Amino acid sequence: MTETIRLGGIWVRFLVESEEANGSAAMFEFGVASGSRVPAPHSHDAYEETLYGLDGTLTMTVEGVEHQVGPGDTLCIRRGEVHGFDNHGGTDTRTLTVITPGVLGPDYFREMAEVLRAAAGGPPDLAAIGAVMRRHGLTPAG
Template identity: 55%
Template sequence: MTQLHAVGLEVNPAEETIFVGPLGIRFLLTGENSSGSVATFEMTVPPTEGLPAPPHSHNGYEETAYGLSGVLTVTVEGKIFEIGPGQAACVPRGAVHSFRNNTTDDAKVLCIITPAAIGPEYFREIAAVLKAAAGGPPDRAKMVEIMHRHGLKPAIPPA
């Protein structure tokens, strides 16, 4: 462990859980901790919940989801995949995708972003917009602006 600290490395540098609506996001590594090569986070998706963002794509990075517990349904370019414990799916750059938990149990996945083009700030900003909506519909224009600024392209046209 001392050698890691000697070269500026840390194990699980961020213990913060960011709640994006009902989803829990906990970063294990960010671009700052990996010289920009990878970001990893655990995502817990409660039963019958999905991403609060619309289906989207990103050209700047691949996103791999590895199942830890439960089953997460991933839709990529219209094809549906179910990711359970020990299974993985890689969303290639530019592919339109979304995630949803269609079961009655929590689903937890490890998400791996290569290179580390997105980090906790994106999720904090989206969480703030959802919180400001106080249970009502979020400000769609603000959600789209945040997505674009962080390299995500919504698959639906802005309202």
């Protein structure tokens, strides 16, 4: 059974890890609970991130422009584009996300989950979040 990594109202389940695709891609299901958002927009310079909507509608803001990703919709976030997301809807969302090349893996999400657990329900350590992001090729915006 594939591991589900939970980060508050977000969950990730890797379907293909980089090693399985000779480094060419990674693929995971990405779920976002209703009302959840990523408070830290970011970019990544080493890979593209392509989302395919499965359930619900996720609002992705890419370079200041909102995109709705619902069932059957696709969105490619190119290298260097600042982006974040929100689930404004009344239902949870689920996307299939592909990273090319496959330089992002489950360790990023595990480490981020640990930072959130260490906050014990309080505000997370922003310096620790930034360090995890940078270690895995993400650049915090602002």
